[in-house]
Amino acid sequence: MKAVRIERVVQETPDVTTLYFPGVGGARPGQYLMVWLPGVDEIPMSLSTISDPSSISVRVVGDATRALSKLKKGDKIGLRGPFGNGYTIKGKQPFLVGGGSGIASLTPLAEELVAKEAKPTFLIGARSKDQLVFKERLSKLGLHLVISTDDGSEGFHGYASNYAGELMAEGGYDQVYICGPELMAAKIWVEADRLGLPVEASLERLCKCAVGLCGSCAIGPYRVCRDGPIFDSAKLREVAADFGKRRMDASGRMIRVDH
Amino acid sequence: MVGLTGKGLAVEIAGLRLRSPTLNASGVLGMSAPLLKRVYDSGAGAVVTKSLGPAARPGHINPTVVEVEGGILNAMGLPNPGVEGYLEELRDLKHEGVTVVASFFASTVEEFKVGAEALCGAGADALELNLSCPNVGGEPGMCAADAVSVERITAAVKQVAKSPVFVKLSPNVTDIASIAVAAEHGGANAITAVNTLKAMAIDADFRCPVLTNVTGGLSGSALKPVALRCVWEIAEAVKVPIIGCGGIINWRDAVEYMLAGASAVEIGTGVMYEGFEVYGKVNAGIERYLEENDFGSVKEIVGLAHRK
Numbered sequence: 394m395k396a397v398r399i400e401r402v403v404q405e406t407p408d409v410t411t412l413y414f415p416g417v418g419g420a421r422p423g424q425y426l427m428v429w430l431p432g433v434d435e436i437p438m439s440l441s442t443i444s445d446p447s448s449i450s451v452r453v454v455g456d457a458t459r460a461l462s463k464l465k466k467g468d469k470i471g472l473r474g475p476f477g478n479g480y481t482i483k484g485k486q487p488f489l490v491g492g493g494s495g496i497a498s499l500t501p502l503a504e505e506l507v508a509k510e511a512k513p514t515f516l517i518g519a520r521s522k523d524q525l526v527f528k529e530r531l532s533k534l535g536l537h538l539v540i541s542t543d544d545g546s547e548g549f550h551g552y553a554s555n556y557a558g559e560l561m562a563e564g565g566y567d568q569v570y571i572c573g574p575e576l577m578a579a580k581i582w583v584e585a586d587r588l589g590l591p592v593e594a595s596l597e598r599l600c601k602c603a604v605g606l607c608g609s610c611a612i613g614p615y616r617v618c619r620d621g622p623i624f625d626s627a628k629l630r631e632v633a634a635d636f637g638k639r640r641m642d643a644s645g646r647m648i649r650v651d652h
Numbered sequence: 653m654v655g656l657t658g659k660g661l662a663v664e665i666a667g668l669r670l671r672s673p674t675l676n677a678s679g680v681l682g683m684s685a686p687l688l689k690r691v692y693d694s695g696a697g698a699v700v701t702k703s704l705g706p707a708a709r710p711g712h713i714n715p716t717v718v719e720v721e722g723g724i725l726n727a728m729g730l731p732n733p734g735v736e737g738y739l740e741e742l743r744d745l746k747h748e749g750v751t752v753v754a755s756f757f758a759s760t761v762e763e764f765k766v767g768a769e770a771l772c773g774a775g776a777d778a779l780e781l782n783l784s785c786p787n788v789g790g791e792p793g794m795c796a797a798d799a800v801s802v803e804r805i806t807a808a809v810k811q812v813a814k815s816p817v818f819v820k821l822s823p824n825v826t827d828i829a830s831i832a833v834a835a836e837h838g839g840a841n842a843i844t845a846v847n848t849l850k851a852m853a854i855d856a857d858f859r860c861p862v863l864t865n866v867t868g869g870l871s872g873s874a875l876k877p878v879a880l881r882c883v884w885e886i887a888e889a890v891k892v893p894i895i896g897c898g899g900i901i902n903w904r905d906a907v908e909y910m911l912a913g914a915s916a917v918e919i920g921t922g923v924m925y926e927g928f929e930v931y932g933k934v935n936a937g938i939e940r941y942l943e944e945n946d947f948g949s950v951k952e953i954v955g956l957a958h959r960k
Contacts, residue, residue: 394718396857427714431858435714469857473719602717604924607728608683608702614690616681619927643710645683645702645733 394429399468400446406524408453409494410462416445417472421479422502423572423595423623427603429471433460437600437618439498439572440475441527450497450526476603477622480593482509484568488590489515490557490581492573496526498595499572507534514539516560518553518573522546554580561588571595575650579637582629592626598640611641660942660949661935663697663915665893666816666841668778670697670751670916673938673950674906674931677871677897677920678703678755678780678820679728685744688752695932698751700918701738703782704771705756706763708734712787718853718862723872723899723921725851727787727865730757735767739774746775753818755780759791761808772814779813781806781840784822784847786869796822796847799834806838816841818895821882823875824850828882829889836890844895844918845886846879872921875899880912887913887955901925903937910938910950911957 401413417426420443428449429435434457442448451461464470480502487506491499496517506513514537519525521544531538540548541556549556554577561569561584569585571578572595585592598610598617605619613632615621620628629636639647661672675698681687682702691699711731718725732738735756745752754776758764768779783805784796795801802819809817819835821828823846832843848869853862861867879898886894896914900906901922909917922930938950947953 394715394853394855394862396855429715429862431855431860471855471858471862601711601714601728601731602724602726604717604719604724605927606680606724606920606924607717607726608681608687609731611684611687614686616687641683644708644731644737646708646737 394471394473396469396471399464399466399470402464402466405450405526408524409450409497409526411441411448411450412461412464412470413442413446413448414470415447417447417475418445420447420475422505423480423498424475424477425622426475427473427600428461429473430457430460431471433457435471437603439595441497441500443501450494452494473603476618478620480570480623482506483591484566485511486566487511487513487568487570488561488566489513489570490518490553490573491515492518492553492577493524494526495573495578495595499570500527500531502570503531503534503536507536513537514560514566516541516553516557518542518556520544553577557581558584561585561590566590569593574652575637576652582636586626586629592629593623594629595622596624596636597622599643609641609643609645612636660947661939663950665895665915666778668751668816672697672931672935673910673916674934675700675753675895675916675918676923676931677918678782679726680920680923682755685741685748688745689748689750690928691931692750694928695935697916698753698777699745700753700780701742701755702732703730703755703757703785704732704735704738704767705730706734706758706767708732708737713864715862715864718868720851720853720870720874722874723870724924725853725863725868725870726848727863727868729787729865730785735770739770742771742774742776751777753778753780755782755820757782757785757791757794761805764805764809765812768809768813776815778816778818779809780818780820780844781809782820782847784820786822786824786848786850786867787865796831797825799831802831803834803838806835806840810839818842818844820844820847821886822847823878823882823898829885832886832890836892840892842893842895843886843890844897845882846898849875849878871899873899873901876905880908883909883912883914887958900934901930903934903941906934906938907941907953910953911955913955913958915950915954
């Protein structure tokens with residue numbers, strides 16, 4: 394456990410806040426930190442910047458994320474990590490799909506792909522145009538940025554999964570990366586796999602220990618905290634009965650995946 | 653494959669034959685059948701479920717785990733889907749041919765009996781009574797410091813259990829040998845020693861305890877000398893087999909436990925350092941040790957260090 398001070402706070406969208414802190418060092422795109430706010434909770438957060446300063450981008454979904462979103466410059470948070478396997482850098486014409494705050498975890502990957510002279514296409518999707526995270530940061534990268542909004546306020550009018558399906562069907566991609574709401578991610582995975590495209594998707598389950606012991610983040614024979622959070626096509630096939638369908642609650646009972 | 657080539661690795665505990673002397677410690681990787689199947693496929697002789705209670709419980713709020721020198725502290729708070737909620741996982745494991753030890757706990761003698769019957773009914777090859785979780789304050793079933801209660805609960809479970817009963821003890825007691833004797837009087841078929849050691853961590857920057865539960869249980873290498881001493885003392889006091897647990901990371905740790913009197917070992921925190929491969933690696937190391945020192949089986953080294 395290491396305490397760090399927040400150096401800068403950026404309100405990205407009405408419900409997403411980026412917290413910058415001294416670089417964690419040695420992190421890869423797709424890895425995550427366990428972020429502790431004493432008296433509240435400790436939750437897994439993907440790194441939205443892996444260099445120095447590093448950052449996490451917090452979308453308000455519950456008590457812990459609400460408390461994190463209210464932090465100011467100079468406030469302290471506790472960090473463990475970085476943990477997890479991270480994305481592997483593959484493909485000359487990769488296709489990235491980020492939904493909502495899932496865009497944040499894919500952004501360091503997009504930067505690294507561009508640095509490695511790949512020509513990525515990045516589809517960022519959100520409910521409405523004011524919820525598109527990192528649009529400016531990504532538009533400066535020199536990649537092919539495409540946008541979808543559920544309400545049609547910007548870009549493609551409809552779900553990111555539908556637009557992703559259309560773009561993948563047009564061809565030209567050699568690798569697909571997905572991060573976002575599980576139902577969206579599972580739909581895109583199925584379509585990509587049908588088209589024979591290799592996939593890496595970032596998965597989410599209830600994460601407690603983060604060191605591969607407690608089993609609360611199990612999906613099939615894998616631990617999202619340690620074997621993941623990034624799952625490739627082979628592993629996604631193995632967890633097909635669960636991905637986009639069911640997950641364990643805090644007590645270990647199976648419940649439906651509903652978003 | 654996974655260090656299971658030699659016949660010398662097989663052990664028998666209370667009539668239950670295990671293909672190797674390594675198991676996972678309860679609470680580690682035991683939430684679901686697929687993870688436990690992977691533990692078994694990694695070389696474990698049997699797998700131990702998450703401790704199951706009379707009803708589902710979500711456990712404590714994070715932080716539930718913190719790294720310390722030589723190990724970790726955890727205060728998960730016994731998250732589990734309840735005995736009934738886990739029977740499907742248990743049946744899945746039995747369907748896959750896995751040897752399963754069902755760990756469970758309860759608050760009353762009657763609940764202990766109900767749990768034991770249900771778990772045996774679903775095919776548990778053995779039961780492990782968890783009387784020793786340090787992280788659920790005031791739970792009446794967590795009575796491992798009270799010899800009278802340990803004997804009474806063990807005896808009650810033995811009345812209904814169709815499978816061997818292991819009793820898992822706590823190192824947080826003055827005289828662990830006397831508790832082990834009480835379990836043996838109650839009819840325990842084996843003793844698992846030990847659960848985690850009550851401990852805590854405070855963060856100097858935040859000036860507060862790290863774990864939400866304030867205190868937690870220490871596991872990993874830092875626990876080993878304490879747990880090894882517990883196994884030694886228990887071995888001097890009882891005749892039933894002992895399953896050693898506490899800071900076993902490599903084969904040398906496991907062999908030391910066997911020399912102290914353990915017939916098998918449970919490995920938990922070792923998975924954090926070595927991954928699932930820890931079970932196969934420890935098996936292979938034990939096998940090599942037996943061969944190099946002209947022993948034919950694990951049984952031949954159990955308790956050897958006690959000989960004058």
